[in-house]
Amino acid sequence: MEYVIETQNLCKSYRGKAAVSSLNMHVQKGDIYGFIGRNGAGKSTTLKMLCNLAHPTEGSISLFGKSPDTPSVRRRMGVLIETAGLEPSCSAHENMVLKALLMGIVDPEKQICQLLRLVGLNPGDKKKARHFSMGMKQRLGIAMALLGGPDLLILDEPINGLDPEGMNEVRRILMDLNRKKGITILISSHILGELSKMATRYGIIKDGCLIQELSSEELNDKCRDYLCVKTADSKKASVLLEQQLGLSRYEVHPNGEIRIYQKLDSSAVTSVLTSADISVQAIYTHHQDLEGYFLELMEQNKSQEKGGIFYA
Numbered sequence: 273m274e275y276v277i278e279t280q281n282l283c284k285s286y287r288g289k290a291a292v293s294s295l296n297m298h299v300q301k302g303d304i305y306g307f308i309g310r311n312g313a314g315k316s317t318t319l320k321m322l323c324n325l326a327h328p329t330e331g332s333i334s335l336f337g338k339s340p341d342t343p344s345v346r347r348r349m350g351v352l353i354e355t356a357g358l359e360p361s362c363s364a365h366e367n368m369v370l371k372a373l374l375m376g377i378v379d380p381e382k383q384i385c386q387l388l389r390l391v392g393l394n395p396g397d398k399k400k401a402r403h404f405s406m407g408m409k410q411r412l413g414i415a416m417a418l419l420g421g422p423d424l425l426i427l428d429e430p431i432n433g434l435d436p437e438g439m440n441e442v443r444r445i446l447m448d449l450n451r452k453k454g455i456t457i458l459i460s461s462h463i464l465g466e467l468s469k470m471a472t473r474y475g476i477i478k479d480g481c482l483i484q485e486l487s488s489e490e491l492n493d494k495c496r497d498y499l500c501v502k503t504a505d506s507k508k509a510s511v512l513l514e515q516q517l518g519l520s521r522y523e524v525h526p527n528g529e530i531r532i533y534q535k536l537d538s539s540a541v542t543s544v545l546t547s548a549d550i551s552v553q554a555i556y557t558h559h560q561d562l563e564g565y566f567l568e569l570m571e572q573n574k575s576q577e578k579g580g581i582f583y584a
């Protein structure tokens with residue numbers, strides 16, 4: 273498969289300290305790829321490398337199947353990284369004109385007005401960017417990233433500092449761009465709840481390592497309810513349940529929990545185990561949400577050296 277973004281073994285160190293380690297990212301055409309991680313996880317550093325604003329210490333990047341410094345590739349990308357690039361003494365319209373000039377766009381006026389309106393800014397507003405609220409800065413940043421009609425948008429924390437209404441608005445704009453214009457979007461955030469309303473694929477980064485890439489369907493699947501069974505001997509218990517109740521979709525966690533993702537009657541589970549002299553310490557249905565899954569993944573990663581999860 274040819275990816276819009278693919279990185280291989282991408283690494284970046286600052287003064288010998290790794291900010292990004294051996295990162296292999298895969299963004300497909302048409303994705304809204306949610307790049308999630310806590311503060312300091314390495315999101316911005318990764319995005320800066322993709323946008324040629326930082327040089328990898330090791331590894332390689334391919335954009336649209338080509339090297340990232342290919343001029344035709346750069347023209348297909350729109351970037352919002354921090355709110356850098358905004359000229360504080362200029363209005364939204366003037367900022368757009370400056371950027372259009374830099375990009376060599378001929379006769380940009382119509383495009384500028386359309387884009388400003390698209391993000392909910394008034395092209396005639398004379399207010400200087402230095403007096404903008406965070407939300408206005410983010411909207412202007414998105415409009416500037418859209419100049420030239422990119423096929424790929426890379427947005428670093430575009431919903432940071434927005435109130436819920438602002439987040440809804442930005443989400444609506446991005447989803448429209450993705451669905452109606454087919455723009456692939458890579459968007460970093462630590463606000464999982466908001467990202468989950470638009471992302472079609474996720475990359476989860478922790479301490480510079482991409483610990484998981486998964487589609488929204490896979491994430492939803494992981495976040496489904498499960499029957500949790502705690503026993504003193506999870507290995508023996510799971511084998512018995514496989515043999516006697518047809519258990520097939522489950523995980524055994526390092527803390528001894530068996531998580532069952534198929535419909536099994538809890539009293540049947542208890543009966544099978546107790547008749548084999550395996551005492552059931554706890555059995556209950558667990559309701560998982562996205563934030564819970566994310567937090568658990570962060571914790572699990574810590575305990576991976578201690579055994580990790582076994583997937584059936």
Ligand SMILES: Nc1ncnc2c1ncn2[C@@H]1O[C@H](COP(=O)(O)OP(=O)(O)OP(=O)(O)O)[C@@H](O)[C@H]1O
Binds near residue numbers: 286318
């Ligand atoms: N220019 C730099 N010089 C030295 N260290 C840096 C530099 N930029 C980032 N780092 C370090 O690299 C690590 C990753 O930072 P990065 O900004 O990529 O994380 P992030 O996930 O984007 O976090 P945030 O959401 O807080 O921006 C952090 O430990 C940070 O201190």
